[in-house]
Amino acid sequence: MKNNLSNMMALDIYLSSLSKEDFETVSSKIDYDSSKRLPLMSWDIYSDSLMLKRKKAQREHDILKVRSLAKKLNWQNDINAIFNEQQFEAILITDIDQKIIWVNQGFTAMTGYSKVDALNKTPHFLQGPETSNDSKERIRAKLNAITPFTEVIINYRKDKTPYKCEVKIFPIGNDEATHFIALERQVS
Known part of the structure; x- marks a missing residue:
């Protein structure tokens, strides 16, 4: 000994x-x-x-949940390709009208909002006074074009503190887009 x-x-x-x-x-x-x-x-x-x-296990669990939703909603996208080599803390899934239908635990950890707080709202509820109108316009245009994109935007936590958020959005669905997946992380 x-x-x-x-x-x-x-x-x-x-x-x-x-x-x-x-x-x-x-x-x-x-x-x-x-x-x-x-x-x-x-x-x-x-x-x-x-x-x-633990982080790796949580990531795998989150991806498994998204795959389960993909099967249930008959998405034809390659879910593995969406997550391949992507860094993220939070995952949001919205319908085509951008109403949130699912968030992971990372969303709660990053924003302070629970799943119940977020469901059926649009991600707009995370925005505030310092959120750039230019960023919002670029996001709106790319969502309307149904194209994958990356944008950095100032969002706000539940306690009203701002943070810079990198958002990677992917349209998903079958013959046409029915939902969006947003992979988000705080950046400096």
Whole structure:
């Protein structure tokens, strides 16, 4: 036990001496046995690893829910292609009239609004005084053109604080668009 503790302390000292890039590379390769006691820095690496696994699982769960909706609503789009290599925190699905029919938990985490708060509203309810009219016009034009696009817009959380939001919108449906998927994330 004493030797094991010395090894873990040496690991902590080694890890604390690394640059951020080297630390991320090395820490991702450390295999953790959660039944063993770990020093503080080792615990930080373990918890970071666990958080990344949770985020990945949540992402997979969200995509699975969207696939389920796609099947139910007979969408012909390649859902995997929509999500492929996309970064997002929130997912909103609206009908063709832009009424929200589904949001993921990431939407609540990012905006403070629950699913109940958002359902049957348009994403316009997230806008406020600093939201650019030019951004709103570009979004409206691209939605009317039924074309995929990316836009950055100032939105507002439930507590009224503004944030910059990157929105990637994809029209979905069968022979013609019946819904939109919006993948959103906060940007600086």
